[in-house]
Amino acid sequence: MVKFLSSRDVRNTPGALWEALESGASVALTANGKPKALVIGVGEDDFEETLRDLGRIRFMRTFRTLQAESLSKGLDRLTEEEIEEIIRKTRAERSR
Known part of the structure; x- marks a missing residue:
């Protein structure tokens, strides 16, 4: 409740x-x-577990958001070659 x-x-x-x-x-x-x-109420016995559970919930929410965003951008239709090219370009930019 x-x-x-x-x-x-x-x-x-x-x-x-x-x-x-x-x-x-x-x-x-x-x-x-x-x-x-x-x-939410917590006790001494379940504080750490509840904290971990909240972390998992936040992760799942972020994951769903990123997943929906990638679908809306059509990233699910990229070929393996296109993905490798994006990775290569990103690594090259980071090494500058």
């Missing part, structure tokens, strides 16, 4: 944030009615 709290609510009644987290809810923090952050 996700509970929405405005940044003003958190500033004025910070206990509402802790209460929501203790109940097992995640909290979406909003500013001007738009979500700006997601707060």
Whole structure:
């Protein structure tokens, strides 16, 4: 379950944030009615694992974005020779 709290609510009644987290809810923090952050509860036992999971989620989001971008540019239709040429040019530019 996700509970929405405005940044003003958190500033004025910070206990509402802790209460929501203790109940097992995640909290979406909003500013001007738009979500700006997601707060999830963690404990000592699962902090490191949760941090790793968040890293994986960020990676997957970035990967999907790059994949969609490459499809929209038609990069999925490049031949192996075209790919090798791009790599060769990039390496030559970097060595300058």
